[in-house]
Amino acid sequence: MIKELSRKxxxxxxxxxxxxxAAEYLFDTHGFDSATMEEIAEKAELGKGTLYLHFKSKVSIYLAICERGSNMLNQEMGKVLTQDLNGLQMVEKIGQVYLNFIRENPLYFNAFNYYESILDQEKYSDNPMIEKCEDNAREAMTFIVRALQVGMQDGSIKDSIDPKELGIIIWGASKGVMHMAFMKQKQQHHKFLDDVEVSFESLIENFITLIGSGIKN
Structure with a gap:
């Protein structure tokens, strides 16, 4: 039985x-480095003391944004596994869900990347939000691997590569594609990207097609 929360x-x-x-708005409009805890408290209409009761630093808030975003993403990815699809179709649908989510929520993509960038920093090792974000990342990978396993069982996906290793390859490639897309939107990026006419839509469609054809049995 789920315990009902008290008013407090x-x-x-x-x-x-x-x-x-409040932090999502300020990080999105001003950037993580420029936003201050004072501004976050003011935007949230809370006293600075109250803010620090919940979060000790901007890093903790950014990790909470990462957790929120990964929760939302996992809910959408998890729904795919309940649909009447073969394994290959599940993988393609999960890919569409992930790439569309990142396209529509670049702040969460930045939060995911930030979380990964501080994993090896000892000063953040005891931050409870790190473990929550890690649990969500593990769950997302579980969804991908499960879809691959279903495909290998129903014959729609090649079984020549271990599904866990294949899942890592797909996950890493997806992140790389989105990183390149965001780089092109920014002023600072590899100059060769200026020579390529590309959109989020074409990147998503072509990437999913490429992955699908590569793993199709």
Whole structure:
């Protein structure tokens, strides 16, 4: 039986969500480095002391954004496994869900990358949000691997590569494609990207087609 939250617990949760909402807006409009804890507290209409009761630093807030985004993404990816699809179709659909989510939510993509960039920094090793983000990343990989296993069982996907290793390859390639797409949108990027006419839509469609043809049995 799910325990009903008390009014005090609900208010605490609402304040936490308000802080994350405020930080998302400020990080998106001003950038992570430029935004301050004071600005976040003001945007959330909370006192600075209240802010620090929930989050000790901007890093902790950014990790909370990462957790929120990965929760949302995993919910959408998980739905694919409940659909009446063969394994190959599941993999392609999961890819579409991931790439479309990142295209529509670049702030979460940046938060995912930030989380990965501080994993090996000892000063953040005891941050509880690190483990939550790691759990979500592990769950996302589980969805991909499960879809690959289904495909190998129903014959729609080649079984010549271990599904876990293949999952890592697909995940890494997906992140690389989105990174290149975002780089092209920014002023600073590899000059050769200026010579290529490319859009998010064509990148997503062509990447999924390439992956699908590569693993199709």
């Amino acid at each position: 617990e609900r208010e605490k949760l609402m304040r936490r969500e308000a802080i994350i909402d």
